[in-house]
Amino acid sequence: MxxxxxxxxxxxxxxxxxxxxxxxxxxxxxxxxxxxxxxxxxxxxxxxxxxxxxxxxxxxxxxxxxxxxxxxxxxxxxxxxxxxxxxEDFGDDRVREAIDAAPEVEGPIYADAVRLLARLHRHPAMDVPPYDRAQYQREAGLLTEWYCPAIGLDVDAAGYEAAWDQALAGLYGAEARGVTVLRDYHAENIMLIEGKSGVDRLGLLDFQDALAGHPAYDLVSLLQDARRDVSAAVEAEMLALYKAEAGVGDDFDTAYALLGAQRNAKIVGIFMRLCKRDGKPRYLSYLPRVWAYLERDLAHPALAPVRAWFDANIPAHQRGAAWAAEAAA
Missing domain, CATH: 3.30.200.20 (Phosphorylase Kinase; domain 1)
Structure with missing residues (x-):
């Protein structure tokens, strides 16, 4: 440095x-x-x-x-x-460390972060590239490109792409009526600004890769955080809060599961790439958590074709922590 x-x-x-x-x-x-x-x-x-x-x-x-x-x-x-x-310097009070130091503030802080997204999503998407089919597939494909070879699997890449097409077809084109998706909205990229309260106290970082896409994406990024545990209870409470604040119905849950699976598949690939290509093996320590989110998302009926591909191509014992030490070697 x-x-x-x-x-x-x-x-x-x-x-x-x-x-x-x-x-x-x-x-x-x-x-x-x-x-x-x-x-x-x-x-x-x-x-x-x-x-x-x-x-x-x-x-x-x-x-x-x-x-x-x-x-x-x-x-x-x-x-x-x-x-x-x-x-501008937002100081040192980052959401991740604030919650670690005082777990009782997790609910209020996450509620403000959810309300911030609902407020942002009342505005049309800004002039940024779309979150289109090519982008979804490119990101999901990082799993077959980096993770699978690293653990010695030769998988059906064409079938993987086809399974995502089948699952995500209803979201393709969502960018045309979408919102600004910050894409890395989580506890390590949100600051608490001294002297402010509510949504206004949240300082935003690391949004340079924003795209125009579906509003569920950033909610997944926040509530299925690769770097810290968010309980299923907190996730459910905050998902319900977003739906109330944004005025959306239960069909939003399907998009949330679809984009949760897509994002977590991407992260599995990215973190393996960071280890293998960039010499940053510490990212492997996050993968058991990301796999747990991914497995939960895959249980949604809308993910049936993708879940079937995983079951046919990646054995259960190669999806968790058991392989991490060997993969990092």
Whole structure:
């Protein structure tokens, strides 16, 4: 976490000369984040190095969300050539750690996060690419591309694609009447902003990959969190709250299960890719949780063709934790 060489000159050009640059975080991409500290003020420096990263979508979406009244970081300065963006600092109070420290706040915080989604979904989708069939299939296909070979399985990839087509057909085209889908909306990407309350206290991060799609997707991302356990009881309570806030019926449950299965299949593939390609084996520790979500989603009748494919191609003992140590070797 050494700051990019161009950072001091960039900061000096925008009134932050001599500011201290402290490591803050990295993520599953090539992006890195640093805290910039000067007397009486601080900010966050995003390092999104080209050609691997392009910060322009983040800037575009942040400005859109701010214009709708949501707390996305203000853009303080940019150097697109070097992939540097200076952002408003939301502080250190992240939802994940806040709940870990005080489990009794889980319900109120999650309720605010659900209400934020319901409020966002009252607005039409912004001008971003669609969550269309190609995108759904590309993501679900990460499981057969990365996970299955890593555990030594030669599977029916064509049958896998056909099973998803059969299950998801009713959602194809949803982007035409859809909402802005942030795509990584969970406890590690939501900050609690000091001095604010309710929905307004939630600061949004990591939304640069937003697409136009179905409103159930971000709810799945929040309630079937790959990085922390969300109980089935909390999930059910928050799903019911969303349906009441958004005014949708029980048919929403089917879309929720479909997109839960699709997202969790994607995550299984992504986390194995992070291990095998990118040398980040720690992501394998999340896979038993993700598989548990996926198995629960597959139990929905709408997932019958996908469940049949899993039963025929991936034995039950290769879906959980037993293989993790061997796969990481």
């Amino acid at each position: 050494i700051p990019p060489a161009s950072a001091p000159a960039f900061l000096a050009a925008h009134g932050w000369e001599g500011a201290e640059i402290l490591p803050l975080a990295g993520d599953a991409s090539f992006r890195r984040y640093f805290r910039v500290v000067a007397p009486g003020r601080r900010a966050v420096l995003m390092d999104a190095p080209p050609p691997h990263e392009d910060p322009r979508p983040f800037i575009h979406i942040a400005e859109h969300l701010s214009g709708l009244g949501f707390a996305a970081p203000a853009i303080l300065a940019t150097d697109l050539e070097n992939g540097l963006v200076l952002l």
